[in-house]
Amino acid sequence: MKVVVDMDVCKDHGQCVFSAPEVFQINENGRLVYVAEPDESLRDAVEEAADVCPLQAITIED
Amino acid sequence: MSRRILIAGASMGGLRAAERLRASGFMGEIVAVGDEIHMPYNRPPLSKEALASEVTHEAVAFRLRPAVADVTWRLGVPIASADLAAGAVRLADGAELAYDGLVVATGMRPRRLPTPGPARGRHVVRTIEDARTLRGELGPGARVLVIGAGFIGCEVAATARILGADVTVVAPEAVPMRRPLGDDLGAALQRRHEARGVRFLLGRTVAAFFGEGRVAGAELSDGTRLDADVVVEAVGSASNTEWLDGNGLDLSDGVLCDNALRVEGRSGVVAVGDVARFPNPRYDDVARRVEHWSIPTDTAKRAAVTLLADLGLGAPEPAPFAPLPTFWSDQYDLRIQSFGAPALGADDIRVLDGDLDGEVVVGYHDGGALVGVVLIGLPSAVARYRAELMRAPVAA
Numbered sequence: 266m267k268v269v270v271d272m273d274v275c276k277d278h279g280q281c282v283f284s285a286p287e288v289f290q291i292n293e294n295g296r297l298v299y300v301a302e303p304d305e306s307l308r309d310a311v312e313e314a315a316d317v318c319p320l321q322a323i324t325i326e327d
Numbered sequence: 328m329s330r331r332i333l334i335a336g337a338s339m340g341g342l343r344a345a346e347r348l349r350a351s352g353f354m355g356e357i358v359a360v361g362d363e364i365h366m367p368y369n370r371p372p373l374s375k376e377a378l379a380s381e382v383t384h385e386a387v388a389f390r391l392r393p394a395v396a397d398v399t400w401r402l403g404v405p406i407a408s409a410d411l412a413a414g415a416v417r418l419a420d421g422a423e424l425a426y427d428g429l430v431v432a433t434g435m436r437p438r439r440l441p442t443p444g445p446a447r448g449r450h451v452v453r454t455i456e457d458a459r460t461l462r463g464e465l466g467p468g469a470r471v472l473v474i475g476a477g478f479i480g481c482e483v484a485a486t487a488r489i490l491g492a493d494v495t496v497v498a499p500e501a502v503p504m505r506r507p508l509g510d511d512l513g514a515a516l517q518r519r520h521e522a523r524g525v526r527f528l529l530g531r532t533v534a535a536f537f538g539e540g541r542v543a544g545a546e547l548s549d550g551t552r553l554d555a556d557v558v559v560e561a562v563g564s565a566s567n568t569e570w571l572d573g574n575g576l577d578l579s580d581g582v583l584c585d586n587a588l589r590v591e592g593r594s595g596v597v598a599v600g601d602v603a604r605f606p607n608p609r610y611d612d613v614a615r616r617v618e619h620w621s622i623p624t625d626t627a628k629r630a631a632v633t634l635l636a637d638l639g640l641g642a643p644e645p646a647p648f649a650p651l652p653t654f655w656s657d658q659y660d661l662r663i664q665s666f667g668a669p670a671l672g673a674d675d676i677r678v679l680d681g682d683l684d685g686e687v688v689v690g691y692h693d694g695g696a697l698v699g700v701v702l703i704g705l706p707s708a709v710a711r712y713r714a715e716l717m718r719a720p721v722a723a
Contacts, residue, residue, distance in 0.1 A: 278655060278664070279709055295706040312392075316343070316624050319655060321369055321389060 266305050267326040270297065274322040281314035281323060289314060330355035330638060333416060333424055335406050335570070336432030337361025339369070340600030342389055343627035344430045349394040351631050351641060357398045358424060360416070362405035363454060366391070371620060373458040374482040375657050379489055382459040406433070406570045411593060416570070428634045431571070431582050431590065431598035432627075435564035435618065440474065444536025444545075449558045452479060464557045467491030472545055472555035474533055476503035478656045480561035481516070484525050485658040487559075495526045495553060497533060497545070507654075507669055508701055509676045509691070515683040516658075523659060528553075564618065566602050580604055581616040586648050588630035595637045597630035599623060608722045609649040610668055610698065617652050619665075625650035649721040651713070661703055667691070667716045669699030680708060688712060 268288065277297050281289040288303045288311055303311060308325075315323040332348060334341045337359045345357050361367075368387040372378075377387055401418070409416045415425045437451035450461045461483075465471065469492040473484045476498035487494045496503065502513030503520070517527055532548045536558065544554040566581045576590065577583035581604040583591045588605060590596040598605075600623040604614045629648045635641035656663040672691025679700070680688035686704030690697050690712075696719065700712040 276657070276662075277706060278662075279706060280653070282710065283713065291706055291710075293707070316346075317621065319371060319620065324390065 266308055266311065267302055268299060268311055269301070269324045269326055270299055271322045271324070272297075274320045275318075276320055278319050280317045280319060284314035284317055285310035330427040330640075331425070332357050332428040332430065332634065333426035334359040334430040334432055335409075335416065336430075336434055336567075336600070336602075337363065337400060337402060338367050338432065338434055338600070338623075339389065340432035340434065340602075340623035340627055341430065342367040342391075342395070343624050344432055344599050344631055345395045345398050346392055347627050347631035348635070351635055353631075353635055353640060355427070357395075358401060358426075359398055360401045360404065360406055360418065360424070362403070364403040365455060366400065366402070368455065370453070373455065374452050374479050375486060378452070378458050378462055378465070378483070378486045382455055382462050384455055387455065409571055409574060411571075411574045411576075411596060414595075427595065428638050429596045430630060430634065431568075431596065431602060432600050432623075433567040433570070433602055435601050436567055437560065438563045438565050440533060440560050440562060442533050442536055442545075445538045445540055445542050447540060448538070448542035448556070449536070449560060451560050452483060461557070461559065465490045465492050468493065470554060470556045471495070471559065472497065472553060472557070473559045473561060474498070474545075475561035475563070476500055476505075476527070476529065477561060477563065478504055478507070478654075480559070481520070481658055482656055483559050483561060484520060485523070488520075488523055488525055489659070492557075494524070495528060495555070496520075497528045497531055497547060497553075499530065499532050501529055503527065503529075504656075507665060509669070509673055509689070511676065511678075511683060512687070512689050512701060512703075515687075516663075518684065519659070519661060564601070566616070568602065583614055587633040587643070588626055588648065589633050589637065595634065597634045597637075599626040599630045603630075605648070607649055607652075607668075608647045609651065609719070610671055619652045619654040621653040622650065647721055651716060662706070663701065663703050664709060665699065665701045666709075666713050667697075667699035669701055672698040679712070681705060 279291045405419045471487045471492045473496045505513045568578045581602045582598040584605040588597045601618040636643040669691040672693045675692035679690040691699035
């Protein structure tokens, strides 16, 4: 699975972190960092993260 | 025989319901009916970044997952009426649609002030068209009068200031965003707006608008006369439930549902989003509507399972539905985030971290227990406080 976050759109709300903490994190500077190619077993969590992103900045590119 | 689920409403709640029905294994027909001409789109940017730039559907449209590619969208046509006993709705264009299961996702519309005076120049912000029309009238020097100091009013005020408009906010409350934030944090928010040049005339309402053919200003309840080029009415929402009249439902405030989002006493009918009034056992047994952005997604997930179980196509979910309400508001460079139910802890509000005029965490308590948190800034503290709210036991 390939995950892309449009960092021009992302505003570091961090809602994705609660849905998929293995994939998304807020670093010490308050900015979002993420795993671009997470394991397939995390698909449900990543889809939920994409759903709850306030800016809809997360895309799953299979 | 293939079953049909009808989704009444083609906004976020309707889209999420369609996605969840497919994710839960529903293979039958899904028809979504919406009164707007657009495919589902994300509304929060319309009072924020989208309002500050060119407003296009492309910029705010939700992506469609492959799983919902075969959903039939009937857009630009409201539902006129429903006969729940017969399992059918009638659209405003006269078409009749029968269904096996129904998802009520018709949402809210902005309340309009009944105030007398010219209608032209008075705006609301709910749809892309609303935002586009308003955008055309906001600009440097425009005198903008915002009626209402809730979060839409505050966001529009901030965006209009960023665009160089001269902004006045009129509202009956003593401080802006009083209901979700409380007096002290509301007052602190007001100071931040005032520091950026927004004027507040609080504890007042609009008695009348004046102008010839187009609004030119307002007369307030205390006799103050204000000139204005643009008026924005941000005075709350009304539920879109008239189409359900005549079915014996409690429609006094949205659609009354049980904890599983089933419309009271109606097998095969569920409601999602801000029109659904449901009890949240995380707090108590009082059914409430929740106008937070997280709610369409949370309710759709649960309602899809309930509906398929009612139709004999799946197992019911035994755990209580106890979502953690979440909303955010961006005003200038301020990020306001709310978790839980601050309004239920309004009698015991404490600053937990930081200070009211800087970055701050405010806690709202009921019986000594933390029931809600509002943060301004402090992104690194979000996870900790949210986890604390999630830890509280939920009554079964």
